[in-house]
Amino acid sequence: xxxxxxxxxxxxxxxxxxxxxxxxxxxxLSPKKPSPLKNSIxxxxxxxxxxxxxxxxxxxxxxxxxxxxxxVETVFLYPFAVAYNQVLFFGVVEVVxxxxxxxxxxxxxxxxxALEWV
Amino acid sequence: MSFIADPVTFIINWLSSxxxxxxIADMWVQFIMFVxxxxxxxxxAMIFTIGLIWVERKLGGRVQxxxxxxxxxxxxxxxxxxxMLKIFTKELITPTGADSTLFNLAPILAMASVLGLWAVIxxxxxxxxxxxxxxxxxxxxxxxxxxLGIILAGLSSNNKYALVGGFxxxxxxxxxxxxxxxxxxxxxxxxxxxxxxxxxxSQKVAFIFQAPVAALVFFIASxxxxxxxxxxxxxxxxxxxxxxxxxxxxxxxxxxxxxxxLHAFTSAxxxxxxxxxxxxxxxxxxxxxxxxxxxxxxxxxVYLLTVTIRFTVPRLRIDQMMAFNWKYLTPLALATLLVTxxxxxxAPAGQGLIRILLxxxxxxxxxxxxxxxxxxxxxxxxxxRKVVSEPRPVPIAVRPLPASESEVNS
Numbered sequence: 119x120x121x122x123x124x125x126x127x128x129x130x131x132x133x134x135x136x137x138x139x140x141x142x143x144x145x146x147l148s149p150k151k152p153s154p155l156k157n158s159i160x161x162x163x164x165x166x167x168x169x170x171x172x173x174x175x176x177x178x179x180x181x182x183x184x185x186x187x188x189x190v191e192t193v194f195l196y197p198f199a200v201a202y203n204q205v206l207f208f209g210v211v212e213v214v215x216x217x218x219x220x221x222x223x224x225x226x227x228x229x230x231x232a233l234e235w236v
Numbered sequence: 237m238s239f240i241a242d243p244v245t246f247i248i249n250w251l252s253s254x255x256x257x258x259x260i261a262d263m264w265v266q267f268i269m270f271v272x273x274x275x276x277x278x279x280x281a282m283i284f285t286i287g288l289i290w291v292e293r294k295l296g297g298r299v300q301x302x303x304x305x306x307x308x309x310x311x312x313x314x315x316x317x318x319x320m321l322k323i324f325t326k327e328l329i330t331p332t333g334a335d336s337t338l339f340n341l342a343p344i345l346a347m348a349s350v351l352g353l354w355a356v357i358x359x360x361x362x363x364x365x366x367x368x369x370x371x372x373x374x375x376x377x378x379x380x381x382x383x384l385g386i387i388l389a390g391l392s393s394n395n396k397y398a399l400v401g402g403f404x405x406x407x408x409x410x411x412x413x414x415x416x417x418x419x420x421x422x423x424x425x426x427x428x429x430x431x432x433x434x435x436x437x438s439q440k441v442a443f444i445f446q447a448p449v450a451a452l453v454f455f456i457a458s459x460x461x462x463x464x465x466x467x468x469x470x471x472x473x474x475x476x477x478x479x480x481x482x483x484x485x486x487x488x489x490x491x492x493x494x495x496x497x498l499h500a501f502t503s504a505x506x507x508x509x510x511x512x513x514x515x516x517x518x519x520x521x522x523x524x525x526x527x528x529x530x531x532x533x534x535x536x537x538v539y540l541l542t543v544t545i546r547f548t549v550p551r552l553r554i555d556q557m558m559a560f561n562w563k564y565l566t567p568l569a570l571a572t573l574l575v576t577x578x579x580x581x582x583a584p585a586g587q588g589l590i591r592i593l594l595x596x597x598x599x600x601x602x603x604x605x606x607x608x609x610x611x612x613x614x615x616x617x618x619x620x621r622k623v624v625s626e627p628r629p630v631p632i633a634v635r636p637l638p639a640s641e642s643e644v645n646s
Binding site: 134145151188196207218 | 277325326328332354366399400406411428483486555558559567577581582
């Protein structure tokens with residue numbers, strides 16, 4: 119396995135382990151006196167009313183959709199950016215057209231009111 | 237000279253030779269060195285946060301015309317340690333009905349995503365975690381793991397407010413990923429590689445002088461990604477009752493807090509590496525320890541700017557934040573990308589002065605045009621508002637009395 123990625127794996131495992139270890143230590147050092155009042159759900163000091171699984175607003179879905187489109191566009195643009203120094207001017211024109219098509223999509227979403235926070 | 241010039245590499249070489257001298261196979265020596273290096277880097281980053289919190293509290297106090305903590309130790313430097321000891325001994329309450337696996341996993345993920353960023357940042361010409369060739373994509377990806385921690389916290393606490401807070405937080409964070417990723421394309425374009433070592437090595441002229449608008453967009457997007465002011469709606473104490481971490485107590489809450497401060501410093505370090513030249517400076521190649529000093533100075537400058545902004549600018553509402561991102565920052569980022577791509581290709585080759593001046597002119601023109609568009613847009617909207625809110629002429633219900641009738645009848 120190439121050495122760089124092995125280091126990355128070790129680093130990620132260690133960075134998962136360090137906060138887990140810290141929280142484990144805190145679990146050892148802290149008092150454990152659960153009571154029904156302490157464990158009850160917080161709702162500004164009153165008893166909870168209704169289910170805690172409230173409705174998911176559709177606006178969040180629209181933001182996620184826009185993010186998806188632009189993130190995939192960015193992923194397509196990264197190989198262009200890496201090869202930028204060897205690309206001819208024609209390639210730059212192609213990428214400009216690509217970005218303009220997606221920007222037209224953003225303009226359409228804007229005019230259609232998909233960007234308003236309801 | 238070798239130890240003073242480059243202490244870390246000296247110690248690494250010495251330790252490797254000691255381990256090989258004990259007869260351990262080469263592969264295992266490397267593995268042990270990796271584990272030690274990763275452990276020291278991650279642990280050091282966490283311990284460094286103690287100093288960061290102290291700096292932020294003192295500087296915040298000065299901006300707000302008060303002294304920060306100054307009782308615990310000289311200039312209050314032990315305040316953070318005292319707070320840490322206190323928070324270690326607080327009871328860890330799990331609310332009824334909460335999904336305990338996800339509830340416990342969320343702060344671990346939030347912290348791990350910030351620590352993981354330290355693996356790819358070049359701290360000096362010879363000291364870095366790892367030199368993968370897709371460092372930028374790794375930064376974006378691992379930085380986004382923290383959002384997973386937030387939505388898990390919101391979902392697994394059995395609490396309406398945590399859920400709504402989690403939704404809003406993730407909506408804000410994914411929205412600001414878009415200009416973040418697009419602005420990161422510009423250094424990749426200039427240096428021809430996604431690896432951070434190559435980007436830093438190719439900055440004979442720092443990229444902030446070649447692409448100032450992209451640097452500004454990246455700076456704003458990274459502050460918003462971090463969730464600090466003015467974008468700190470997701471975790472502010474007075475908003476939606478502290479958002480997604482209502483039900484967290486003790487060290488689990490402390491993990492989010494520490495992750496927030498460490499993320500601010502790490503974002504400053506990434507900005508310094510990508511746009512300010514990282515470890516570059518006079519004499520850094522010969523004496524790598526100087527490279528570390530330069531990086532630290534640049535990062536400290538950007539971090540202090542971030543802290544000052546936090547205590548200066550008021551908080552944005554969630555709809556203002558979203559409008560700012562989708563209607564201003566993303567189009568600006570896309571326009572910067574296109575303008576930089578076209579001008580850089582059209583300019584003469586090499587990193588000459590003409591190319592830099594052309595880029596400056598293009599960026600200034602872009603900024604000017606954006607400013608004009610925003611001013612026209614705002615003027616139109618104020619005109620609309622003024623038309624709507626002018627009072628309608630109301631007919632006088634009572635006729636004013638003529639002067640002769642106002643005399644008192646005697």
